[in-house]
Amino acid sequence: MKLGGILLAGALACTIGALMPDSPDLPAAGDGKAAQVAADTAQDERPDYLTGEMMLQRQPDGHFYATPSINGVEVQTLVDTGASVVALTGSDAQALGLSWNEDDLGIVAQGASGPIRGVEVRLDTVQLGGFEVHDVPAMIVPEGLPITLLGQSFLSRIPRVAIADGQMNLSQY
Secondary structure, eight states, rough: OOHHHHHHHHHHHHHHHHHHHTTTSSOOTTTHHHHHHHHEEEEOOOOETTTTEEEEEETSSSEEEOOEEEEEOOOEEEEEOOOOOEEEEHHHHHHTTTOOOOGOOOOEEEETTTEEEEEEEEEEEETTTTEEEEEOOOOOOOESSEEEEEEHHHTTSSSSEEETTEEEEOOOO
16 A cells, blocks of 8 residues: 555544544434534634635534535535545435445545445535635545545645634635
8 A cells, every 4th residue: 555545544544533423522423413513603604705715613512614515515514634535424425426336435444443434536626615626536435424524635725724713714825
């Protein structure tokens, strides 16, 4: 396995492990609470189209949430600077029109509760505020992920991402 693949698998395993059902920060996959937290905080996204900035507020659970448009569909996400790629839940992937079958799934990482199965995909576009990124590497994780993660395959293509004073600032400068 190449070094990049090892780093990707490690970062994804850490992130997914932190979000598994026994995590006190987020609820179990499929119970809808993580998506509800994201929906409740969507009003905290503040794009400024004149300056090219996007501000996100840290939520009481310590996380940042955003609702980017992925392939033209709005998806509630947890903004995860530690995730190497965008990691889609199975239901979000289906809503985007992405399909896979059981034979497509492989082990993409090792979590605390065992192997994490997924499939690599590429997203045509991910747009958040005034930022639009094309041909974004991603992964579908059909089971065990309570909310889609907006990871570095998108964030690293934003010129500036900074966290200070309970805010995440995405900007051109």
